[in-house]
Amino acid sequence: MAQASKRLLLGGLAQSLRGRLCQAPSSLMSVRTYTEGSKLFVGGISFRTTEDGLREAFGAHGEVVDAKIIMDRETGRSRGFGFVTYYKEEDADAALSKLNGHNLDGRAIRVDRASTRPARPSSDFGSGSGFGSSFALDSSESAPADDDWGSIPSLDASTSNQ
Template identity: 40%
Template sequence: MNIFVAKLSADTSSEDLHDLFSQYGEVTSAKVIKDRETGFSKKYGFVEMENDDEAQTAIDELNDTDYDGSQIVVKKARPREQRERRDFNRRY
């Protein structure tokens, strides 16, 4: 399951996310998104977990909780931006 994590602390890294979600199950991958050019602050990231049930539990337990001094938002992630079907599906 793909998980979207927002409102991260500036001190939170990809490995922090990995470690955080590993408490609830096996984490396939974790990444904190940063600006491509400056390599700075976007303060959100993605976590992919192998087990959907554990992922859901992690979302439920970690959403709206205080982590690293910041209250984080955890929810299911949308599929990554696609480059096809421009003429269809304007995302709702």
């Protein structure tokens, strides 16, 4: 009897967890989709502008979720552009109309809607990108059989003198 009640309890827990996990991705996707529409590209940023300064300038027009200045990996300096994400799309619209061409730290900034980033090619073998890509196989081709690679000439002395 105890074994049957354990199965019933575990079955109910598994079903409850399955229901919660199935709901989580859709709620996360809705948040992600919502914030993508409120992301702005900011170009012409002065090298003196900090992320806090960028957040402060754009924060006057609504609630800023994220302010990011893109840095060069090798030098550690600003690349002169960044992104600001608002919680509400209406706030992003207001900032876009008011701050495009605005002077920030001595430079006129350009503000525009951020476009979605193109998908990166996968780094799997045969994708045509990365190391050895000129030898990558087309997806419609199959790998050659072992005997299709050619043969190694015999090193037998009796056949090499002929």
